[in-house]
Amino acid sequence: MKKYARCLLAAAAVSLSIAASAQGDEPSRDPSPGLPNAEQQKAPVVRTPLFAAASAASARRLAPEQLFERGFLKQAAANTRFEFEAARMALSKSASPEVRVFADTIVSHHLAVTPVLQQMLHARGMAAPMLENGQRKALNSLAKVTGRKFDQEFITVVGLKSQQDDVQLFERASAGVRDTALKDWVDRTLPVLKSNLASAEQVPVPGLKMAKAVSHSTMAQRPGQPPATQMMGAGPTPS
Numbered sequence: 001m002k003k004y005a006r007c008l009l010a011a012a013a014v015s016l017s018i019a020a021s022a023q024g025d026e027p028s029r030d031p032s033p034g035l036p037n038a039e040q041q042k043a044p045v046v047r048t049p050l051f052a053a054a055s056a057a058s059a060r061r062l063a064p065e066q067l068f069e070r071g072f073l074k075q076a077a078a079n080t081r082f083e084f085e086a087a088r089m090a091l092s093k094s095a096s097p098e099v100r101v102f103a104d105t106i107v108s109h110h111l112a113v114t115p116v117l118q119q120m121l122h123a124r125g126m127a128a129p130m131l132e133n134g135q136r137k138a139l140n141s142l143a144k145v146t147g148r149k150f151d152q153e154f155i156t157v158v159g160l161k162s163q164q165d166d167v168q169l170f171e172r173a174s175a176g177v178r179d180t181a182l183k184d185w186v187d188r189t190l191p192v193l194k195s196n197l198a199s200a201e202q203v204p205v206p207g208l209k210m211a212k213a214v215s216h217s218t219m220a221q222r223p224g225q226p227p228a229t230q231m232m233g234a235g236p237t238p239s
Contacts (some may be wrong), residue, residue, distance in 0.1 A: 065176070065177075065178040065179075068176050068177070069124075069177055069178070069179055069182060070124060070126060072169070072172075072173045072176075072177065073117065073120055073121055073124070073126065073182075074121075074126065074129045075129075075169065076117060076169065077118075077121060077128055077129050078129045078130070078131060078132060078135065079135075079162065079165075079166070079169075080110050080113060080114055080117060081114075081128075081131060082131055082132075082135040082138070082139070082162075083106055083158055083162055084106070084107060084110040084111075084114070085139055086106075086138070086139060086142060086157065086158045087103040087104075087106035087107045087110070087158065088103075088107060089139070089142055089143065089154075090102075090103035090150075090154050090158075091103050091104060091107065093142075093146060093150050094150060094151055094154065095147065096151050096203075096205070098203045098204055098205075099151045099154065099155065099203060099205070102155075102199055102200060102203050103154070103158075105196065105199065106158065106196065109192065109196070113189070116185065120182065138157050141153065142154060142157070148205070148206060148207065151205045151208075152205050152207060152208045155200060155203050155205050155208060156208065158200075159197075159199075159200030159201075159203060160197075160200055160201070163193065163196045163197035163200050164197060166193040166196070166197070167190070167193050167194055167197060170186050170189060170190045170193055171190065173186045174186050174187055174190060
């Protein structure tokens with residue numbers, strides 16, 4: 001019996017030895033077989049920024065006229081939002097019937113034009129832009145004043161500065177835009193902007209000097225882009 005037990009133990013030892021040998025001969029399944037274990041643990045995981053690379057490559061492929069159009073749309077959209085917010089503020093703060101009529105005109109125009117701009121931005125893979133620093137400061141300043149002071153500041157900033165700049169922005173866009181639908185919309189909107197400027201110049205605000213306004217926009221004019229501006233009236237949806 002003892003001899004039989006020793007035979008079983010010997011057979012078991014041989015089986016374990018063969019299994020260990022087989023495991024030792026099995027090729028490594030480590031994801032980094034060319035590195036020692038210590039180096040494998042230290043090796044960083046590198047992820048290729050595919051989206052950033054694709055975006056940069058796409059930007060490099062844009063023609064100059066496409067860059068111009070994108071700059072125009074970005075500026076126009078930011079200005080639309082700025083003027084809309086300022087005009088809504090005027091409707092709630094101004095006691096002047098004339099100022100309120102002008103503000104209501106701006107709000108109505110921008111409610112019509114905002115979906116058009118959003119559609120054109122989306123078609124080019126662009127997000128709606130943020131307000132510029134100068135625009136945010138102008139809104140904050142308007143929020144702090146009341147009465148005649150508010151009316152003076154609103155007409156100066158939105159009625160004169162913005163509308164003068166709007167006309168210049170769209171005149172340059174009309175001359176520089178090559179996209180047929182966009183140019184058609186620009187040309188149909190330009191008379192509305194000129195009408196807005198003429199209306200602002202007729203608003204009676206005591207103590208307000210109707211001097212030529214200087215834009216407070218932070219956007220510097222660069223080659224291939226429209227000039228700094230604050231925007232905008234409404235126009236019909238492009239076909």
